[in-house]
Amino acid sequence: MxxxxxxxxxxxxxxxxxxRNLPRNDEEDGWDHMFLTAYQIGCEALVALGQADETSxxxxxxxxxxxxxxxxxxxxxxxxxxxxxxxxxLLFYRLPDGSVPLATGxxxxxxxGAPPPPPPNIAAAxxxxxxxATSEVLTVLRALGLLTEGRWTEIAETVFWRDWPxxxxxxxxxxxxxxxxxxxALATIPADIRAEMDKLVTITNTxxxxxxxxxxxxxxxxxxxxxxxxxxxxxxxPEQARRGLEFLRRAELDWLFFRHWRLADGWLAxxxxxKALEIFHDDLxxxxxxxxxxxxxxxxxxxxxx
Numbered sequence: 369m370x371x372x373x374x375x376x377x378x379x380x381x382x383x384x385x386x387x388r389n390l391p392r393n394d395e396e397d398g399w400d401h402m403f404l405t406a407y408q409i410g411c412e413a414l415v416a417l418g419q420a421d422e423t424s425x426x427x428x429x430x431x432x433x434x435x436x437x438x439x440x441x442x443x444x445x446x447x448x449x450x451x452x453x454x455x456x457x458l459l460f461y462r463l464p465d466g467s468v469p470l471a472t473g474x475x476x477x478x479x480x481g482a483p484p485p486p487p488p489n490i491a492a493a494x495x496x497x498x499x500x501a502t503s504e505v506l507t508v509l510r511a512l513g514l515l516t517e518g519r520w521t522e523i524a525e526t527v528f529w530r531d532w533p534x535x536x537x538x539x540x541x542x543x544x545x546x547x548x549x550x551x552x553a554l555a556t557i558p559a560d561i562r563a564e565m566d567k568l569v570t571i572t573n574t575x576x577x578x579x580x581x582x583x584x585x586x587x588x589x590x591x592x593x594x595x596x597x598x599x600x601x602x603x604x605x606p607e608q609a610r611r612g613l614e615f616l617r618r619a620e621l622d623w624l625f626f627r628h629w630r631l632a633d634g635w636l637a638x639x640x641x642x643k644a645l646e647i648f649h650d651d652l653x654x655x656x657x658x659x660x661x662x663x664x665x666x667x668x669x670x671x672x673x674x
Contacts, residue, residue: 372523373442374513379435381511382445383417385504386410389456390426398428405649406448406455412645413448416440443630444645446512446527453505454531461533462488462498469535493519496528497536526631532651541655545631550659552634557660561628561635565664568617568624569671571610579609614670621661621671625653 390410393400398420401407411427414420418436420427439445453459463469466488488498489506501509509515514524529540540546557565584603591600604612626648628636636644647653654674662672 372513372521374511378442378508378511378513379417379439379445381508382449383414383419383435385449385508386414386417386452387419388504389452389458390414393426393428396423396428398423399426401426404455406451409448409645409647410452413440413445416643416645417445438643441630441640441644442512443527443530443632444647446514447530447647447650448645449508449512450527450531453501458502458505460485460500461535462500463535464492464497464537466498489518490515491519494522495525495538496520497533526652529631530647530650530652540652541659546655546659549631549634550656550663553629553656553660554663556635558628558635561624564624565621565661568620569661569665569668571613571617575613576606576609579613580604580606583609618670618673621657622654623648625657626650629653629656631656 387399390399390407391402392398399407399411399414401411402425407426411420411422414427415422416436417440419430419433421430450459454461460468468485486500488500490499490501492498506515514521514527520528526540526545528536528538529546532538580603587600587603591598594600623646626646627644628641630636630644631652633640658672658674661668665671
């Protein structure tokens with residue numbers, strides 16, 4: 369784990385922030401993730417923090433809730449807080465000059481007579497841009513060690529590599545820390561992870577034929593259900609089936625990195641992996657998958673694609 373991370377005291381602040389800002393499910397007196405990424409990860413964090421039990425649409429409070437003896441990863445919980453804060457419009461990233469980005473392309477839409485947006489209350493620092501946050505967000509960011517004296521801390525930088533605000537135009541791919549991490553990942557890849565990667569990137573003619581048959585069967589089932597006059601597209605060609613398999617395999621490669629790799633620690637040992645949250649849509653993990661796949665499988669361009 370990276371240096372200077374707060375040793376203790378931040379978990380209660382994270383629990384308080386998540387529990388108060390996740391959407392409530394009144395029917396079950398719990399939280400509804402609505403199948404939105406920020407809410408799903410927030411609900412997962414509450415479960416990992418010993419505060420809730422998972423349901424089909426979110427979580428419900430756990431009886432006799434208590435923090436676990438070994439807390440989930442600090443960096444993962446930081447991402448869960450940042451994503452929820454941004455989703456709930458409690459944290460606003462600003463352009464490098466502090467101005468508000470235009471949300472509609474080249475046009476700005478403003479309510480007549482509306483007061484101007486408040487100036488940033490988080491200053492740019494350590495490679496990160498300015499932002500505005502509500503008081504409750506500022507409190508939890510300070511507790512997590514991401515913010516001090518009104519500016520981003522050094523340890524906050526690589527956390528934001530995982531949640532890449534577009535307003536800041538960040539590019540970590542050429543950063544020496546990322547380059548070094550690529551070399552470390554290649555040199556230390558566990559045998560079981562490498563075997564799984566080799567399996568995922570191998571798409572045989574048999575796999576393609578099976579995918580074509582599944583597509584044809586699905587089309588027949590739809591036609592039988594809705595009648596011969598239903599507008600149903602033709603089944604996939606072999607080329608289309610291969611592209612579909614490549615897309616699915618690439619997503620599974622991403623999940624290997626979401627679950628088993630972190631910048632600060634490289635490949636996680638099983639015990640450490642058990643404390644990790646499944647942070648999907650992780651920009652940093654996807655970038656690492658692309659870099660590693662490009663080196664391991666230079667002739668399989670789909671494995672290193674976005």
